[in-house]
Amino acid sequence: MRSRVHHFGDYQLDPAARELRCAGAFVALPPRAFECLAYLIEQRERAVGRDELIAAVWGKADVSDTLLAQTILRARRAVGDTGNEQHAIRTVPRFGYRWVMPTETLTNDTAPVAETTAPVAPATPVAAEPPAIAAPPRPRRIWPALAAVALIAATSLGIALWPSAAPPPAAAARANAQGAAIVLPVDVEEGPEWAWVRLGVMDFAASRLRARGRAVLPSETTLVLLARRDGTGDALRLAQDSGAPLVLAPRARLIDGRWQVRIDAHAGDAPLQRVEANAANVLDATRLALDQIVGPAHGEAAPDQRAERLQRAEAAMLADNVDAARREIAAIAAPDDDAELIYRRAQIDFRAGDYESLDRRLLPLLDRLDPAREPRLRGFVLNGLGSAAVRRNRMADAQRWYGEAVERLKPLNETRALGQAYTGLGITQAAQRQFDAALATFAQARVTLETAGDALGVARVDANLGIVDVERARYPEAIAALRRAAARFAAFGAVNEQLTTLIGLARAQLESLAPADAMQTADAFWSLAGRSASPPLRHQMAVVRADVLAHCGRLMEARALLGGLMKEIDPTAEADTLARAQAVLARLAFADGDTVEALRLTSAAIETLPGEQFERELAELRRLRLRALLLLERADEARALVVEFTQWAEANGNPSARIYAQLAAAELAWHAGRRDEARAAYEKVLSDAEAANIPIDLAAVVQSYGGALLEAGDRAAAAPVIARVARWADADYGCSMLQVWSYWAQGDERGWQEALEKARRLAGERPIPTALAEPPRPLSSP
Incomplete structure (x- = not known):
């Protein structure tokens, strides 16, 4: 992979590896100071405003002048600069800062040091004693991340100034x-x-x-x-x-x-x-x-003086200067109940991420606005409420707000606001698995936004349609749609949307058992990570990249990436991302044999992840927890877990959650020696997984069931089960290793040798079990 490294004086700064070196020696630097330094260097052709720098590094507006000054001071000291000399970072009075040191940027054809992905958990039943086979980690649901991206345009919902x-x-x-x-x-x-x-x-x-x-x-x-x-x-x-x-x-x-x-x-x-x-x-x-x-x-x-003030506020919003926008609105002489100004202040609250204040402004205003006499402003207010509700995962509330917004705006032909309302409504429908309704709504959104000339809004709709296809397990369609959307975002220079779409594309490729393709996608979004001004988005990318790296057997990189992430992440503001990182670390710990640590991490992740958004991730974590309990011989806890797991899966109705709950029940029965019961449970979950047609779910079931049969010595029964995933053996390590085990158990040396060569190409750092690396003994009978 190609990475850009900045050279100045005796220093080298590698944004991708997040390393600053002086004469080859590593220079320790706090994350925010490093990001300030990197951003100023990469924007060195111009001065960078204080507010722009804060948005790029902290991703929010409420950062004090003192904290910014302290961070800049640390960055200066790291490169031998001071506030008096300013030979590297020059202060631009009443504006911001500029990098002034002569700098050369070179491109290396090497992978960044800290790039990594997540590990893979063993997929054979816990009771099996033959060599364990690594199975792919469950991908997280990607809808919430794309939902947020799809509503970026809602930060300016567009009430006219007159x-x-x-x-x-x-x-x-x-x-x-x-x-x-x-x-x-x-x-x-x-x-x-x-x-x-x-x-x-x-x-x-x-x-x-x-x-x-x-x-x-x-x-x-x-x-x-x-x-x-x-x-x-x-x-x-x-x-x-x-x-x-x-x-x-x-x-x-x-x-x-x-x-x-x-x-x-x-x-x-x-x-x-x-x-x-x-x-x-x-x-x-x-x-x-x-x-x-x-x-x-x-x-x-x-236009009068009020119009000018409103336009000044809009200019500040476009420049991401929330404080300046507030000052301009406050300078307008108007009664406290001025509806337009209340809405404007709520727009600013939304941009600042203060959704509680937005609700406090807009809910009373909504009660005042008569649908017949003021449908236009009411439609804008409803859009604002819907946008804030989506950001807080309140999908039912958001669906209600957006639904009425469509009713109010449609007769007025307010095309852009109507297109945003349709987009938001489609997101809420898809998040609640109302896929047919979502597809129809997104189609309306696309037509409306095309009419409004909002090409970027159209690209957001296309990205959401791709995510709907992922959720419906229509992987070829999803991958094609997400690639198109990512290309359109790239053409616009819409970095955050492009990055989030590429995250979705990588997850779709993992779910369809194409880890090499996912690695190419992860390389693409990781090379762009430094261009995002959103630390939370970069943290989401790190977790997904860790998953992809582990699928490709690059386990040391995965651990390094997650280790750095755990030091940077804000556990309060980014609880979901932290939980997903813990899930990846739990799988790594289990693969390393640290069962106690795996239990601790699964508990932490399960407690944090919201059940209505991450059913599949939670199901995979519960199954991993069961396997850890069985290895520790904590049978009573394992039985209680399966009961709770089954009830939870039936209640939430997610097909993948049901499959993993059934699989856990089968593995518990097998471990307890109830083989007939276990085989019946395995046959049922295998049938359900085939009907669902989600490659990664089917692979998990086959690896567990096939491994159990091989461990029991039932080669004849194992062969047709394992054959169900043979089509992915050239791409997926878990499926490939299962073929190795199957041929080895059958004494088929030629088949074993061919399968072993494939597995070695896919293994990366994952060791081939010693027993399976030795030629099989010929068998006289099946």
Whole structure:
């Protein structure tokens, strides 16, 4: 794999390996200080604002100036810099920091040191004495992660800054046929008090065009597409390369107390159209310039001071400056019950992750808004409530909010907000396993977002459709859909969405027993990890990558990766990710023979993972716990566990949970010597696993049942059972080792030799059991 290493002075910084070295010696650095250092180096062509740096490293806005200063001081000291000298990290007054030390970035063709995956638990029954065979770990449910990504657009739910009629359906259809226009950030060179014009006027112009029936790329999507680059020329090229039929490049200058706004309109191969307007207010000058491009709108009021404040707040939101957005809203003189401002404050709460405050604002507001008289604002409020409910895994509440949002927004033809409502509703339906309804809803979302010109929203829908296919075990369709969505996110530069989609793709590939493909996908998302400003997302990637590495037999890397993760993760804010990491560590401990540690880790993970979201992971953990108890001869606890496991699986209705509960019951009966009962249970769960057609579940059942039969010496009965997973023996180590054992038990030296060669290619660090590495003895009878 190719990794980028930054060289400066005597130092080398490897973001992928998370290592800083000086003259070859390792330099210890706290995680946040390392991330600050790496981010500043990678953005060294420009100054990085304080708020941007905080978002990139901490992933939240409520970080004190003191903590940031202390972190920067540690980063400076690590590279021999000080606050006075500033030969590496320069303070930009009233803004942020910039990396100024001469730096060269080289590419190595070596894998990062700390990359790793998770281990694999033995799959043969606990009672079996022949060599244990490693089975793949159960993949976690990936829906919650993709659900969050699918709603990224909901951080700006889009209430207009002034009353305006929605475009009629015919106008929207024409706009869709023409494609979505792009409004670029404004070229403005005035004082710092006018910095908001760059994004605020861009959003103002896009909103005005949208109100006049033109499909326009949402402002946040434009920034994603441009990767927040400065320089109009570069931005123009990127926008034109996207295929947009119309690109508007505005420029604003303050001349003798009046604003001059010039807009260059680039429409395909047509000649450049340049328009210009002057006014005392920058928004009014922009409105007048737009009138010359698309024609004046009858009855459209000139923007007032309130509109400017709201646009300033929107600019701050687009720049991820939550505190500045709050200040702009607070500066508007209005009654406490101003509905629009209440909604705006709730938007800011959502961006800050304060969902409790959002509820406190929006629930009373919802009671005030009459569905007949104020359907538009009510629809926006319902979208906001639904978004917050999804983030807290309150899917039933979210489904109710989004369902009504669709009812309110559909007659108004508010296409973008309606597309978000459909997307959210589809997520809640899929999360509750209402797959047929979800597919129909996502189809509506896709059509609506296409009409709105929201190409990034369409890509999010496609990613969610891929996840639905994963949940329905339609792996070829899921893998194709997720690959397409990841490619579209990459084209937009939507890193977080791309990463989360690649996580889903890796899990789909593991579930379909294609670990080599999953490893390629994990390499792809891990190489991009440094570009994500979300530490929680990077931690999720680490857990999934650990799983994939272990499937490929790279166990030392898996342990190293998880060891580093456990030092960084916030156990309160990232409880689910911590539990999944503990699940992987539990499987590693069990594979290493540390049964007591495996029990401890399974207990911790089971207590933390929410049952309504991670049924399959919890089922695999319960089965692993049973096997550990049987090895420790704690039979009473094992029997109690199987009773509880069976009741739990029947209650939640998840097909995979049922399969694992049945498998645990069969293994308990086998261990207790009740072989007839165990065989009947095995036959039933084998039939159910084949009907479910989930490769990784079927492999777990066959490895357990086939191993039990081989351990009992029943080669004739074992052979047809083991044959059910022979198709995956070329790719999956557990299935491959089962073939080795089967041929060895039958005395088939030629078959054993061929199977052993395959297993050795797949083993990685997993040892081939000594007994199975020796040629089998020929048998005179089956």
